[in-house]
Amino acid sequence: MNFNPNWLAAPVVIPLCAAALGLVFSQTRYRQHTTRMQQGLTLVTVVLNLLLALWLLYETVGLNQRLVLQMGLWPAPFGVTIIADGLSAIMLTLTGILALAITPYAMGTMDDRDRMNFYPLLLFLLVGVNGAFLAGDLFNLYVFFEVLLMSSFVLLTLGGQRAQISGGIRYVVLNLVASLIFLAAAGITYSTLGTLNMAQLAIRMEQAPPSVQALLAGMLLVAYGSKAGLFPIFFWLPSSYHTPHPAVTALFGGLLTKVGIYTLFRIFPLIFPSYLIEWQPLILAIAGFTMLTGVLGAMSVNTIRRMLSFHVISQVGYMVMGLGLASANTQLAVGFGMAAGILYLVHNMIVKTALLMAGGAAELEVGSGNLYSKQLKGLAARRPMLAIIFFLAAFSLAGVPPFSGFVSKLGLVQAALGSQHWLIAGVSLLVSVFTLMSMVRLWQSAFTGKADRPSLPVAPLAHPQRRWLTLLPIGALVALSLAIGLFSAPVFRWSTIAAQQVLDREGYIRAVQPSDEIMMLELK
Amino acid sequence: MTEFMMALVIGVLLGTGTYLLLQRTAIRLILGIALWSHGVNLLLFSGGGFKRGLPPIILDKTNFAGEISSFVDPLPQALILTAIIISFSITSFIVVLVNRRNSIVQGQEEVAITPNDPFAVDAQLDAVTEEDYEFLEDALILLPRQQRE
Numbered sequence: 001m002n003f004n005p006n007w008l009a010a011p012v013v014i015p016l017c018a019a020a021l022g023l024v025f026s027q028t029r030y031r032q033h034t035t036r037m038q039q040g041l042t043l044v045t046v047v048l049n050l051l052l053a054l055w056l057l058y059e060t061v062g063l064n065q066r067l068v069l070q071m072g073l074w075p076a077p078f079g080v081t082i083i084a085d086g087l088s089a090i091m092l093t094l095t096g097i098l099a100l101a102i103t104p105y106a107m108g109t110m111d112d113r114d115r116m117n118f119y120p121l122l123l124f125l126l127v128g129v130n131g132a133f134l135a136g137d138l139f140n141l142y143v144f145f146e147v148l149l150m151s152s153f154v155l156l157t158l159g160g161q162r163a164q165i166s167g168g169i170r171y172v173v174l175n176l177v178a179s180l181i182f183l184a185a186a187g188i189t190y191s192t193l194g195t196l197n198m199a200q201l202a203i204r205m206e207q208a209p210p211s212v213q214a215l216l217a218g219m220l221l222v223a224y225g226s227k228a229g230l231f232p233i234f235f236w237l238p239s240s241y242h243t244p245h246p247a248v249t250a251l252f253g254g255l256l257t258k259v260g261i262y263t264l265f266r267i268f269p270l271i272f273p274s275y276l277i278e279w280q281p282l283i284l285a286i287a288g289f290t291m292l293t294g295v296l297g298a299m300s301v302n303t304i305r306r307m308l309s310f311h312v313i314s315q316v317g318y319m320v321m322g323l324g325l326a327s328a329n330t331q332l333a334v335g336f337g338m339a340a341g342i343l344y345l346v347h348n349m350i351v352k353t354a355l356l357m358a359g360g361a362a363e364l365e366v367g368s369g370n371l372y373s374k375q376l377k378g379l380a381a382r383r384p385m386l387a388i389i390f391f392l393a394a395f396s397l398a399g400v401p402p403f404s405g406f407v408s409k410l411g412l413v414q415a416a417l418g419s420q421h422w423l424i425a426g427v428s429l430l431v432s433v434f435t436l437m438s439m440v441r442l443w444q445s446a447f448t449g450k451a452d453r454p455s456l457p458v459a460p461l462a463h464p465q466r467r468w469l470t471l472l473p474i475g476a477l478v479a480l481s482l483a484i485g486l487f488s489a490p491v492f493r494w495s496t497i498a499a500q501q502v503l504d505r506e507g508y509i510r511a512v513q514p515s516d517e518i519m520m521l522e523l524k
Numbered sequence: 525m526t527e528f529m530m531a532l533v534i535g536v537l538l539g540t541g542t543y544l545l546l547q548r549t550a551i552r553l554i555l556g557i558a559l560w561s562h563g564v565n566l567l568l569f570s571g572g573g574f575k576r577g578l579p580p581i582i583l584d585k586t587n588f589a590g591e592i593s594s595f596v597d598p599l600p601q602a603l604i605l606t607a608i609i610i611s612f613s614i615t616s617f618i619v620v621l622v623n624r625r626n627s628i629v630q631g632q633e634e635v636a637i638t639p640n641d642p643f644a645v646d647a648q649l650d651a652v653t654e655e656d657y658e659f660l661e662d663a664l665i666l667l668p669r670q671q672r673e
Contacts, residue, residue, distance in 0.1 A: 139603060146610045153617060165625045169550075172621065176557060176614050177545070183607055184564045190600065191571030 003059050005069040008082045010052055011092055011130040018045035019123035038119040039107055045123060046103050049130075050096030053089065060089040061494045066501065066511040068136075076514035077197040081136030083512060086498030087342065088133045091262050094349045095129050097480070098254050101473035105357055106247040108469030109364055118158060122251070124151040132259050136512060138186045138196045141263065142179070145227075149175050152256060155248045156240060167240035174226065174236035182223035185216055199512035201271050202505050217275045220267055228260025229313045230320060231289040238297060241309035242369075246360020249305055253312045254353030258345060261319045265341070269326060269503050276327045283324035288427045291317030295434040299441070303369040304359040307442060308352075311397065314431060315348045318412060321424055325415045326503065336418070338499035340411030343492055347404035347484060351396045354477035358390040361470050362446060371445040380447040387447050389474050394443065396481045398436040404484035411492065526574045530566065537563030550622040557618065561611035565604050572600035 018041055025037040059067060064086075071080040084092070099122065106118060128148025135141040157168040190196055192212050193204045205213060226233035237257070241249055268276050276283075294314025298307045322341015363369040365383055366376050380387035396403035409432060416425035484491050501507065537559050544556030578596045 139606075143606060143610075146614075150614070150617075153614075157621065160624065162625070162628050165621055165628065169553075169618065169621050169625065172614065172618055173545070173553060173557065176611070176618075177560065180560050180564045180611070184567050187564070187568035187571050187600070187603070190568075190603070 003067060005067055007052070008056075008067055008069040008084055008134060009071075011049060011056075011134065012127055014048055014052070015045055015123040015126040015130065018042070019120045019127065022120035022123060023117070035119075038117075039103075042103055042119040042123060046096065046099040046126070049126065050093070050100050053092040053096040056084055057089040057093045060084055060501075061086045061497050064497055064501075066507065068511050076512050077195050077200045080140060081197060081199070081512055082134045083136040083508075084134055085508070085511075086494070086501045087262070087265060090342065090346065090495070090498055091133045091258070092130060094258075094346060095126065095133070095255060097477075098251065098349060098353050099126055101353060101357070101477055102247055102251050104469050105250070105473050106245075108466040109247055109361065110245060118155070118245075118247075121151050121155050121158070125155065125251070125255075127151075129255060129259055133262060136198055138189060138198065138201070142182055142186060145182070145259070146179060148256070148259065149179065152252065156244050156252070158244060158248065161243070164243040167243040170236050171240040174233070178223045178226040178233075181219055185219035185223065188212070188219075189216055195514070197512070197514050198267075198270060199509045200514035202509055203514070205271050213272070213275070217268075217272045217279070221264070224260045224263045224267070225286070226260075227257070228264065228320075229257045229290075229316050230260075230286055231293055231313075231317070234290065234293070234313045237313060238301075238306060238309045241312070242303060242305040246305070246357065246364060249309070250353050250356035250360060253309060253356045254349050257312060257316050258319075258349055261316060261323075261345060264320070264323055265338070265502060268323065269338070270505055270508060273327070273505065276323075280324055280327065283320060284421065284424045287317045287321040287324055288424055289317075290314065290320065291427060291431040295431045295438065299434065299438045302371045304363055304371070304442060304446065305356065305369055307371075307438060308356050308359050311355075311435065311438075312352060314435065315344075315352060315397075317431070318344050318409070318428060319348070321412055321416070321428060324424070325412070325419060325421065326499070335496065335499035335503045337412070337415035338503060339492065339496040340408065340415050342495040342498050343404075343411055343488075344408040346491070346495065347396075347408040347481065350477050350484070351393055351403075351405060351481050354474050354481065355390070355393040355397055357470075357474045357477075358386060358393055361386055361474070362390065371442065376446050377449040378447070381450075385471055385475075389471065389478055390447070391443065392478045393474070393481070394439040396478070396485070398439050399432050400436075402482065402485045404481045404488070407485055407488040407492070527570070530570050530574070534563050534566050534570070537566065550626070554615065554618055554622065557611075557615055561607075561615065565607055565611070568600050568604045568607060570600075572597040 022038045022041050025035075025041075056067070059065070066083060066085045069082040070076060071082065073079070102122065103119075106122075110118060125148055128144050128146075128151060131144030132141055132148065135144055153168065153172050156171055157164050186196060189201065192208050193201060195201060195204060205216075208216075222233070226236075229237045241252060244252075291314045294310050294312070294317060298310035298314065301307050301310060319341050322337050322339075322344060325337025326335060326341070327337075359369070362376075362379055362383075365379065365386070366373075368376050370376060392403070396405040399405040399409040401407075409428070413425050413428060416422075416428070541556045541559030541563060544552045544559065547553065547556070573596065575596050
């Protein structure tokens with residue numbers, strides 16, 4: 001069966017329609033009933049979205065090809081190009097998995113105040129994220145980025161507590177400035193090269209004067225880097241991520257910074273391949289500092305979710321390390337560093353979300369996330385299931401075999417050692433040890449010991465049925481992490497295919513076929 | 525000459541905007557963001573070239589031919605239109621956020637804290653530890669440090 005490229009628009013169109021439909025049910029009257037409608041609609045949509053993503057994954061990675069949709073049959077640089085390759089499909093699948101996990105978790109943990117239009121906003125976020133993974137030109141990438149940022153702003157401040165709003169202001173301002181830098185880079189690109197289509201940019205960028213090339217590469221690195229939470233522009237993340245509802249934190253921690261990483265993975269090998277080599281020391285330095293500052297920050301803070309949001313930063317450093325090693329000369333397969341980076345991305349999106357969900361559930365169980373508070377102790381005895389799940393997820397994050405954290409870190413360290421980058425390999429191993437240390441500290445203060453004060457579970461979690469609804473998706477994510485760790489060979493093969501597609505610029509250009517002349521396609 | 529003037533204006537807008545963004549008061553932050561977005565929009569606009577009295581339309585529609593100097597590039601104008609909408613909406617969102625924060629701080633609006641809200645204690649603790657990050661909230665009345673115990 002031939003793949004109809006029009007399906008490529010579906011990951012954007014389906015959540016968009018469902019979100020709009022969900023807003024219809026947002027009246028304040030009959031709230032219980034209307035929330036049920038929104039929940040059901042969202043559940044159906046995220047399942048459809050995941051199935052669609054899995055199909056795309058089979059078409060791109062399974063058959064090793066790229067899928068291109070030229071909107072309205074306008075040839076490449078003139079119309080809107082939508083392109084899916086292995087990396088896009090992997091990211092779409094992960095987004096689908098996370099959305100499917102978050103929806104029941106939100107059903108289990110949210111009360112009426114929190115869930116005002118949470119579900120439509122979740123779907124709008126999905127629209128932006130899916131669109132950013134599929135965009136084939138810089139300006140659409142910008143627009144989809146704004147769609148996802150706009151819904152993330154509202155999700156972050158949903159509930160309107162003071163800490164949320166002051167954290168939200170930092171988040172909004174920093175992200176807006178980063179977006180404006182991105183927009184300015186797009187403007188300069190268009191006025192120098194006369195195109196925004198990524199494939200055509202890949203052809204034309206070499207004709208630009210070196211100073212302009214360096215300027216654009218630097219501006220895009222700053223813009224995406226600050227969205228991804230890279231050193232030194234990461235401080236907006238730990239100052240805002242612990243404030244919203246745990247379901248929102250888990251979604252953001254697993255998804256949003258990784259969109260920034262995805263764009264770095266996409267833009268640098270495609271448009272600035274020479275800078276990937278020339279700036280390799282810079283990229284590796286950023287990666288190292290990001291890992292170190294993230295993990296040291298995590299060791300210095302005292303609440304569960306704050307600690308986990310610092311870990312988000314430190315983990316992002318590993319992915320950038322994969323980007324830095326993408327062009328390195330190794331005796332291993334082509335693009336081994338990149339493949340290890342993609343595998344790390346897969347591992348981290350799953351495990352980070354599971355961990356933030358489990359940490360959030362622990363906070364909701366006792367009504368406090370402070371590691372020194374009196375009621376947050378001895379959770380292991382009171383909530384054994386939650387404790388086991390948290391334990392497994394924490395070990396996976398730290399990189400203990402047989403979980404996915406081990407194979408992905410092994411891949412990165414192997415790539416670093418294979419290309420004689422001793423320093424970054426050492427730093428990444430040191431950071432692993434620190435991660436394990438801070439996880440042990442969290443475990444000791446939250447799960448061991450005996451509670452001095454009775455805990456006050458937040459109202460929704462008092463129902464046993466809702467507790468299961470909360471635990472089930474976390475358990476499923478941890479099981480997925482274990483499965484990736486145990487069956488790492490096929491997963492690594494898929495990420496190698498994706499990495500080779502990302503590094504194969506000619507293939508990308510051939511798939512999009514940008515032309516300098518205006519010609520109309522034949523209508524069938 | 526037009527190019528030079530435009531470059532100067534963009535530079536002044538971005539420079540002033542950066543200065544304002546680094547200030548502590550919320551209103552300057554908002555103004556700084558507004559100036560930044562105007563500067564970037566002008567930068568996009570200047571990508572289309574400055575040609576007076578020319579349409580952004582290709583006149584010869586049968587074979588799409590024509591001198592490049594006989595029309596203005598319409599794409600940057602379409603891009604700015606989108607960018608203006610996005611930056612305007614986000615700026616207004618920040619205005620609402622700042623307004624909301626101020627009204628919470630000054631006690632004009634009752635914050636919905638339920639009597640048995642277990643997170644109320646945490647929120648107070650948070651407000652104290654937040655102090656290290658406070659680069660925007662000099663307007664906030666911080667809780668005294670003694671409440672940490």
